[in-house]
Amino acid sequence: DIQMTQSPSTLSASVGDTITITCRASQSVNKWLAWYQQKPGKAPNLLIFEASTLQSGVPSRFSGSGSGTEFTLTISSLQPDDFATYYCQQYHSYSPLTFGGGTKVEIK
Amino acid sequence: QLQLQESGPGLVKPSETLSLTCAVSGDSISSSISYWGWIRQPPGKGLEWIGNILYSGTTYYNPSLKSEVTMSVDTSRNQFSLRLSSVTAADTAVYFCARGFWRGYSFWYFDLWGRGTLVTVSS
Numbered sequence: 370d371i372q373m374t375q376s377p378s379t380l381s382a383s384v385g386d387t388i389t390i391t392c393r394a395s396q397s398v399n400k401w402l403a404w405y406q407q408k409p410g411k412a413p414n415l416l417i418f419e420a421s422t423l424q425s426g427v428p429s430r431f432s433g434s435g436s437g438t439e440f441t442l443t444i445s446s447l448q449p450d451d452f453a454t455y456y457c458q459q460y461h462s463y464s465p466l467t468f469g470g471g472t473k474v475e476i477k
Numbered sequence: 478q479l480q481l482q483e484s485g486p487g488l489v490k491p492s493e494t495l496s497l498t499c500a501v502s503g504d505s506i507s508s509s510i511s512y513w514g515w516i517r518q519p520p521g522k523g524l525e526w527i528g529n530i531l532y533s534g535t536t537y538y539n540p541s542l543k544s545e546v547t548m549s550v551d552t553s554r555n556q557f558s559l560r561l562s563s564v565t566a567a568d569t570a571v572y573f574c575a576r577g578f579w580r581g582y583s584f585w586y587f588d589l590w591g592r593g594t595l596v597t598v599s600s
Contacts, residue, residue, distance in 0.1 A: 413590060418578075458587075463584045465541065466585070
């Protein structure tokens with residue numbers, strides 16, 4: 370299995386901050402990485418695929434970068450609606466598809 | 478606009494079989510770019526992929542669940558289903574159905590999700 374490790378597990382920030390979440394893979398996943406946002410009681414929402422491609426309708430303050438084993442999700446000028454939990458997912462291997470453990474972004 | 482909706486019992490007894498259906502509306506389930514998936518999330522925990530199925534019936538399962546999981550597709554009803562046998566309390570989770578999108582290379586990310594349904598395993 371490809372293990373996905375996110376850091377930090379919790380991040381405290383203020384509106385207007387720029388934050389970065391890291392996702393590391395236990396082996397190379399090339400660029401086959403997606404990022405999701407999940408709010409309490411809701412389904413995850415796709416933000417980014419192929420490591421850096423913004424899904425249609427997602428605000429441009431979200432950006433992704435990386436390849437191989439290290440990836441980052443950056444949110445510029447954090448908005449109140451952005452306080453949520455974020456997950457990465459690799460789709461380089463389907464045996465199995467794997468998600469990171471999540472990063473909760475909370476209000477400082 | 479493509480939508481997915483899970484349905485099924487919210488309570489299942491230990492050792493019995495969990496059965497869920499996901500109804501797809503707004504588009505045909507018979508798409509070569511759509512690999513329909515199930516993902517679950519235990520209360521307060523992260524996401525676990527269960528498996529994906531193509532409209533042809535080809536399945537891809539998480540090896541850790543493979544012996545208990547069966548997925549099927551009904552193209553006439555535009556829906557797909559999950560069966561998880563011999564459940565225990567550890568299978569208590571919110572179960573999401575989702576579309577796994579295939580761009581022609583590698584595997585799938587999930588671009589559309591159902592709202593999820595909580596299934597509790599308890600006697």
